[in-house]
Amino acid sequence: GEALHTTLDAFDAVSDCKRRLIDLSGDGVSNEGVEPTQVHAALRNRGIVVNALAIEESEPDLTAYFFENVIVGEGAFVVSASGFADYPDRIRKKLLREVTQQTAGLK
Numbered sequence: 001g002e003a004l005h006t007t008l009d010a011f012d013a014v015s016d017c018k019r020r021l022i023d024l025s026g027d028g029v030s031n032e033g034v035e036p037t038q039v040h041a042a043l044r045n046r047g048i049v050v051n052a053l054a055i056e057e058s059e060p061d062l063t064a065y066f067f068e069n070v071i072v073g074e075g076a077f078v079v080s081a082s083g084f085a086d087y088p089d090r091i092r093k094k095l096l097r098e099v100t101q102q103t104a105g106l107k
Contacts, residue, residue: 001034004050004070008042020048021098025091027055027084029065040072049073053094057083 007022022043030036043050052070054062063080071078077097081090 001030001036001039002032004036004039004043005034008039008046008048011046011048020046022048022050023053023094023098024050024070025053025055025087026062026066027057028059028062030069036070043072049076051077051094051098053079053081053087053091055081055084055087
């Protein structure tokens with residue numbers, strides 16, 4: 001939640017951004033500060049999409065948590081890595097999915 005809140009405010013400095021997207025990767029649930037869901041309304045109001053990558057090495061249900069509590073916005077999605085060794089491959093696939101999704105929508 002704190003990461004989303006901090007990044008939300010950072011978009012104020014780049015008002016001419018055509019696409020507002022936050023990529024969040026993590027290996028655990030939010031455990032201090034603002035809960036991610038408390039930032040969702042502000043993210044939606046500013047047209048910011050949050051996609052996530054859940055590293056499930058120590059928390060096997062993390063993908064479900066990210067799906068229910070972290071991601072927000074049109075087309076938002078969660079990608080899972082079973083552990084840190086899988087992270088490089090999964091982040092690459094996630095980033096390619098985001099780029100492909102964006103370019104596929106252009107006319």
